[in-house]
Amino acid sequence: MSLKIEKEKILIVEGTDEERIFNVLIGKHLNNSDIQILPIGGKTQLINKLRILCSVSEFNKVRSLGIVRDADEDFNGAFESVCDSLRANSLSIPSGPFIKTNSTPSISVFITPNNSSNGAIENIFWEVINQTNISSCITNYFQCILTNTGSNPRSIYKGYMHAYLSANIDNPSLRFGESAENGLWDFNDNCFNLIKSFIANI
Numbered sequence: 001m002s003l004k005i006e007k008e009k010i011l012i013v014e015g016t017d018e019e020r021i022f023n024v025l026i027g028k029h030l031n032n033s034d035i036q037i038l039p040i041g042g043k044t045q046l047i048n049k050l051r052i053l054c055s056v057s058e059f060n061k062v063r064s065l066g067i068v069r070d071a072d073e074d075f076n077g078a079f080e081s082v083c084d085s086l087r088a089n090s091l092s093i094p095s096g097p098f099i100k101t102n103s104t105p106s107i108s109v110f111i112t113p114n115n116s117s118n119g120a121i122e123n124i125f126w127e128v129i130n131q132t133n134i135s136s137c138i139t140n141y142f143q144c145i146l147t148n149t150g151s152n153p154r155s156i157y158k159g160y161m162h163a164y165l166s167a168n169i170d171n172p173s174l175r176f177g178e179s180a181e182n183g184l185w186d187f188n189d190n191c192f193n194l195i196k197s198f199i200a201n202i
Contacts, residue, residue, distance in 0.1 A: 122160070
């Protein structure tokens with residue numbers, strides 16, 4: 001992996017969908033051009049991608065490093081996994097999510113959806129959908145699936161997101177990241193306040 005450090009502030013995200021979402025959120029809605037977004041190709045790649053990042057000669061110019069990853073089924077385990085990756089690369093360890101280290105570079109971690117619960121970034125967007133009438137259509141659909149098959153997706157909120165996007169009349173094939181680029185989300189909604197506050201503090 002060749003890597004070029006272009007800015008003094010770096011935000012590490014899991015994949016290309018997250019890269020697209022944060023590009024829109026940071027660039028268009030927060031009007032911030034000071035943060036470089038780096039997708040790492042999955043949470044298991046963090047330790048290796050940090051090693052590569054730290055080996056780049058320009059890394060000594062980085063003042064702040066933010067990391068966003070999903071809690072999935074284990075919020076505490078997700079945060080500890082990030083800390084293990086930081087420790088393995090001799091980087092400062094924050095005392096908790098959202099808490100910025102007093103170091104150079106400073107390190108801060110956001111565990112989606114809210115730094116305290118299991119889940120993923122999709123949970124944040126579901127909070128937006130859940131304010132609309134279509135939310136009951138989606139939950140009823142998955143209840144029907146559960147009743148007739150005895151199971152639901154392992155990550156129900158990711159399933160909710162796919163169902164919601166497939167209901168987009170103009171373009172039902174949009175991927176999650178593309179939906180942000182196509183203006184499907186109101187990032188001024190209060191549901192995004194916590195993640196926006198994190199970004200502002202990187």
